[in-house]
Amino acid sequence: MKLLTLVYDEALEDQITAVFQRSMAVTRYTKIEGVVGARMDALAESDYATDRRNNVILVVADEQTMELIVRELRALREQIGHGMRGVVTRAEALI
Numbered sequence: 448m449k450l451l452t453l454v455y456d457e458a459l460e461d462q463i464t465a466v467f468q469r470s471m472a473v474t475r476y477t478k479i480e481g482v483v484g485a486r487m488d489a490l491a492e493s494d495y496a497t498d499r500r501n502n503v504i505l506v507v508a509d510e511q512t513m514e515l516i517v518r519e520l521r522a523l524r525e526q527i528g529h530g531m532r533g534v535v536t537r538a539e540a541l542i
Contacts (some may be wrong), residue, residue: 448449448541449513451506453520453533454484456499462523469509470515473478479503507538 455463457480467476482501508516508520513535 448509448538449510449535450538451504451508451513451516451533451535453504453506453531454482455504455531455533457481457502457527459523459527460502462527464468464501464519466519466523467504468508468517470519471512476504476506478505499516505542 453463480502482503484499484501504511506516518533520531520533
């Protein structure tokens with residue numbers, strides 16, 4: 448099993464949700480809304496960067512399903528250019 452941790456701009460909610468609905472027969476995930484963050488490149492350019500409103504989504508799926516999700520998320524990122532970052536790790540144990 449794999450675990451995806453994805454942080455994305457709340458403005459992308461509909462596009463992100465659509466990826467999970469297409470890639471998974473039954474959508475199962477945990478979402479944390481209203482997480483605050485700042486772009487590090489904006490901080491590097493000045494002393495101040497406005498906070499961004501983000502969501503975090505955690506998804507556990509089998510490897511084949513995760514490959515589909517990652518492929519779609521990468522395509523979306525290429526299309527929009529910014530606003531999301533994620534990492535896939537191995538889910539060692541499920542409770």
